[in-house]
């Protein structure tokens with residue numbers, strides 16, 4: 001038994017999901033004739049109360065298309081210093097859009113409306129034009145923490161008042177929704193565009209959606225093609241996404257429960273210095289200074305447990321659909337005996 005805690009992207013399609021994929025009706029999506037892709041796009045747009053959606057191969061692509069459409073070269077994007085769009089998308093803000101990021105020091109990955117107000121550049125020729133605010137919910141590098149609806153609303157108000165575009169990197173938005181009393185349509189009302197992933201906690205093999213109004217998504221289709229993301233019989237993948245939304249949403253709660261349970265055990269280990277609060281399915285903890293992370297990971301690997309280092313003394317574990325109670329017990333015992 002291999003236990004993989006490196007990410008919630010490591011899940012493999014279940015029998016039910018594979019059956020749904022196998023039975024998908026397909027067509028050519030570049031011609032707009034992909035019935036299953038169209039069905040998925042309509043389903044997710046409706047869920048979030050947005051006019052339209054676009055199926056893309058990855059969350060990086062949905063975010064980058066969003067940034068491309070919301071900025072002009074030389075513009076500035078406001079985001080938290082831990083943001084995925086800045087840290088883990090290969091410098092895409094500048095590479096794809098010729099824009100730059102201004103990094104804000106948020107609290108556990110969350111920036112405030114006040115911070116945005118303080119960082120909007122006045123309209124002088126010599127200053128960079130601030131055009132986009134991007135937030136991440138849940139925040140990956142910050143340990144799976146989430147925004148409250150009020151925080152997101154306050155940011156939306158500030159964006160509106162200052163004519164800034166407002167994008168949500170919602171790769172793990174369903175993890176946030178499951179833990180809060182807000183709904184997808186509550187969130188849909190706030191943002192100009194939203195990116196959601198099907199290949200994280202929901203367990204689909206591939207796929208993300210970009211959501212927005214009709215005009216925005218029409219333009220996004222063109223950018224997707226230019227970025228090389230126009231797909232043909234993608235209904236086989238979209239079918240997995242539809243299955244994931246129908247079957248794997250509410251069970252995210254189990255991943256959160258297992259992550260919390262595991263974090264309690266990790267907190268009690270004498271070689272662990274600190275554990276970040278666990279709000280959803282991500283556990284980030286720091287090993288004591290005298291413990292070498294590479295050797296710790298090696299020991300886990302020799303027990304068939306895969307995990308990754310997350311900078312300096314930090315280690316990240318992510319729970320997911322293919323991480324069972326039996327595996328949880330094995331990880332707990334291994335950690336105690338290392």
Ligand SMILES: *Cc1c(COP(=O)(O)O)cnc(C)c1O
Nearest residue numbers: 058059060061084136140169171
């Ligand atoms: C995973 C992730 C993405 C998208 O990643 P892809 O691997 O390109 O699908 C975007 N934002 C966040 C916060 C993520 O965790």
